Amino acid sequence: MYTQALNNNSDAADRTIEDAAHTTAFQARIDAEARIEPNDWMPAAYRKTLVRQISQHAHSEIVGMLPEGNWITRAPSLRRKVALLAKVQDECGHGLYLYAAAETLGASREELVDAMLAGKAKYSSIFNYPTLTWADIGVIGWLVDGAAIMNQIPLCRCSYGPYARAMIRVCKEESFHQRQGYEIMLTLCRGSAAQKAMAQDALNRWWWPVLMMFGPPDQASQHGDASTKWKIKRFSNDELRQKFVDATVPQAQYLGLSIPDPGMTQDEEGHWRHGAIDWSEFKQVLAGNGPCNRDRLAARRKAHDDGAWVREAAAAYAEKRKFRQAAQAAE
Ligand SMILES: [Fe+2]
Numbered sequence: 223m224y225t226q227a228l229n230n231n232s233d234a235a236d237r238t239i240e241d242a243a244h245t246t247a248f249q250a251r252i253d254a255e256a257r258i259e260p261n262d263w264m265p266a267a268y269r270k271t272l273v274r275q276i277s278q279h280a281h282s283e284i285v286g287m288l289p290e291g292n293w294i295t296r297a298p299s300l301r302r303k304v305a306l307l308a309k310v311q312d313e314c315g316h317g318l319y320l321y322a323a324a325e326t327l328g329a330s331r332e333e334l335v336d337a338m339l340a341g342k343a344k345y346s347s348i349f350n351y352p353t354l355t356w357a358d359i360g361v362i363g364w365l366v367d368g369a370a371i372m373n374q375i376p377l378c379r380c381s382y383g384p385y386a387r388a389m390i391r392v393c394k395e396e397s398f399h400q401r402q403g404y405e406i407m408l409t410l411c412r413g414s415a416a417q418k419a420m421a422q423d424a425l426n427r428w429w430w431p432v433l434m435m436f437g438p439p440d441q442a443s444q445h446g447d448a449s450t451k452w453k454i455k456r457f458s459n460d461e462l463r464q465k466f467v468d469a470t471v472p473q474a475q476y477l478g479l480s481i482p483d484p485g486m487t488q489d490e491e492g493h494w495r496h497g498a499i500d501w502s503e504f505k506q507v508l509a510g511n512g513p514c515n516r517d518r519l520a521a522r523r524k525a526h527d528d529g530a531w532v533r534e535a536a537a538a539y540a541e542k543r544k545f546r547q548a549a550q551a552a553e
């Protein structure tokens with residue numbers, strides 16, 4: 223018994239020394255800008271951080287289909303309908319690549335989806351706001367996809383290979399989304415006074431929630447340090463938010479719209495400095511009390527339940543194929 227205990231202790235000590243050596247080699251690879259691949263050794267905390275981030279990203283893509291899907295049947299022309307339909311389908315594709323990337327880390331899609339449906343996993347707070355008019359579809363493409371691009375371009379260089387590669391394709395599609403949104407805005411702003419007012423109203427409602435998409439201010443962010451060291455994150459929340467504001471203000475000026483921030487100023491270096499963000503609203507939305515949190519989860523749960531027969535049929539087909547292949551091999 224004592225011998226066993228001693229053996230266990232020395233095994234544990236060996237493991238600790240081994241882990242330390244692995245950790246040093248792992249960090250050296252990251253520092254050298256090498257990509258970490260699914261079968262490589264990685265610290266448990268790195269794996270956990272990535273599963274959390276990639277699955278939240280996947281959930282956001284899927285839940286993000288709902289506010290825009292709401293307008294597919296009401297798009298004002300065939301051309302707009304085709305573009306919106308394609309965009310919403312792209313978002314579904316993004317969700318699927320991302321679930322597949324999370325699966326390479328050993329998480330199962332079922333457990334990730336169940337956590338989202340149970341309200342335990344987060345998705346981007348922005349998708350808990352309603353789309354009240356057609357102009358909201360323009361603003362979502364212009365600003366929500368625009369903010370997503372700001373966030374995701376640096377992720378194309380993320381240290382985890384499957385996530386970085388998924389982001390390259392996702393970013394190409396996001397830039398199409400941003401352009402089609404901006405074009406909707408441009409058309410409305412060059413249209414009647416009522417159309418321009420609709421565009422301004424949509425901007426007024428979405429501006430602040432979009433700034434919140436970049437996450438809490440740097441001093442309050444919990445995940446920044448380790449993610450930066452591991453090169454999952456390349457810029458801080460506040461840096462990305464500032465880049466977004468600097469890129470967006472001239473676009474709003476070109477549209478002839480005003481940013482709903484009377485405190486906004488331009489500093490000597492040309493940066494547009496936004497006013498104070500109401501973080502209590504952000505916390506409320508994250509806590510499940512945004513305008514549409516309950517509707518979004520209810521819609522996802524219904525879609526999941528309605529799709530149960532498809533999952534069952536696919537599993538039965540896979541089983542039948544496996545059985546047939548085994549029978550053929552035995553002949
Ligand atoms: Fe997307």
Ligand SMILES: [Fe+2]
Nearest residue numbers: 313367396399
């Ligand atoms: Fe998008």
